[in-house]
Amino acid sequence: MPGELARPYRSLSQKARVVSEAWGAENLYCANCSSDSLAQLAANTRAVDFRCPECDSLFQLKCQSKPLGRQIADAGFDAMREAISQVGPTNLFALHYSPQDWLVRDLIIVPHFAFSMSCIRKRNPLRPQARRHGHVLCTILLSSFPSDAKIPIVTDGTPTNPKLVREQYARLRPLANVKHDARGWTLDVLNAVRRLGKEEFTLAEIYGFAGELARLHPQNEHIEPKIRQQLQNLRDLGFVRFLGRGNYRIW
Template sequence: SLLLLQYRLDGGVVQNLDAIPRHALSAMAVHPRRPLAPTARRAGWQGCVIDLAGLPPSARVPVVAGGTARPPADVRDDWAAFSFAADAPRALRDWFPDVLACVRRVEGETFSLASMYRFETELRALHPRNDHLRPKIRQQLQLLVARGFVERVRPGVYRKTP
């Protein structure tokens, strides 16, 4: 899991604390940085940048908002709303955040299956052992529809939900 902390420098008061379940993070969100130079003290170390733009809003669980801690029951409910991805079989769980990130990157609210197929190259790089990418994309879209992340408008056409 990933915790995002925002605090005030004067006094160190926590302003916001968001928790992101690890099963919500996609491999597509992790971008490696250049390794440190051979002359650096930690030569060879390589960091990464985590791009959270593809995350659905429901994946960010606010624990502290505006300097006020949320009731623990509300935090647990928000966390549980996204826990279905953790409970899914590994084959589905590995693909879910990647396809969801692709959906978030598609421009506009309505998109077609053909627009999702444009991500085949990226998904193939993340899942090199899977030769059946298009059926897997369709399967994951069905899961996204079942969980309320997208709506099926008509065959092959979907709409993002807020």
């Protein structure tokens, strides 16, 4: 990344933002269409950093110097909530860089249709002495997305072929037809299916996640029927196949 751009800035987060966005303007490409570049938008556009000049898809880029783990800090909670519930959120690029040499270590894209409100967590308001005190930020819970939705673009410094990135993105596109308030359940059950790490699985194995799913969706009392309903959704969306007698296979 062009680390020399960091020099005029004092705060680490500002350095990282300026350098990563300049890198993104040169190197990021659209996963939704064949565009090889993205247009950088003016700073402070709410929850959006880039737009595809061909298909108008929106993207935000978040970076951190730690490996991509359970979560990544995001901008304003209200902007994000608005994006998820109204305009449809932007695709997320999550980037891990090494701060010593400004090298891109890992980069993933999370498609906008994989977002639901259960993927973001409100943080405490900024302290009174902070420049933007009272402003409420949020955290994106990377661990809440199924592995399918965290599409690798760069892994340990090695780029993935863009063709594969676009194929994986296209595979998830049916999720765009699920309303954002229902999508949380669908994705949480898909996450459970993936975590089993098997080609074939049983209903009983998915019921094993009932306690965890109940904690994620405390307003829902009928967890097992809900799980069965979501497995039907996943079948209709082309993620799993029903083999009969409570047996399933991943497509």
